[in-house]
Amino acid sequence: MPEVDCLADLSASRYDSPMQSLKKERVSIMVTDAIKEIINVENLKPGDKLYSEKELVKKLEVSRSSIREALRMLEVSGVVKVYQGKGVFVSDPSEQSHPVKNWVVENAEALREHFEVRLLIEPHAASLACRFAEQKDLEALQSCYDTFVEKVKTGDVIESISSDSAFHLAVAKATKNRTLAVLMRTMDQTLNEGWYASLHAPGRLESSIAEHGRLLQAILDHDQEEASQAMEDHLRNALKDIQHYFGTL
Known part of the structure; x- marks a missing residue:
């Protein structure tokens, strides 16, 4: 064989x-x-x-x-x-009438924990990125955003998820805080279910384009308060979409 x-x-x-x-x-x-x-x-x-x-x-x-x-x-x-x-x-x-929904229902507690941790870490990371991002970091963020938009337009959910997480990792890297960057990378490798579940909710990919765009602009403008709020809103919207579409959490 x-x-x-x-x-x-x-x-x-x-x-x-x-x-x-x-x-x-x-x-x-x-x-x-x-x-x-x-x-x-x-x-x-x-x-x-x-x-x-x-x-x-x-x-x-x-x-x-x-x-x-x-x-x-x-x-x-x-x-x-x-x-x-x-x-x-x-x-x-x-x-399986809806494998993603079945998985979300079975792993509701893990997903709650996933978003709890991200809400604690990522808004602060976005704020730090406004302060410490160098030109190469801003260019990397723009590139990640452009790739995400491109992948969403192709309709490939798995590659869109990869591009989405790459954008978030680029934000963490822009903080120049190595511990935070390592923590985000570890989460990406071991706790990526939140990304996967939320981006399967109808309309979430398209909404993420606008939300990432808002966050990117705030970092480009070095607006710490707006960047932090944009990240928090993005994560809460993702969680809300999971709750609404999958009827759980």
């Missing part, structure tokens, strides 16, 4: 070179695609057990955190189901 032996092999058909692709796209997105490809190539059916995290790390030659992030994305999408202590199994999409 044919197999996908490594992430580089899978990406070769989509990009000119694997190293170039890593610069264009977050590893977790590539891993997500690679796992989907494994399911297709090896003809795995609903209920079949997928490789373990350890086996996927070895097979795709990426970090365990990237594997876990990809599996979370796939679980929210209804592609796989992760059972603690048992492993990862292929799901049956036809049995």
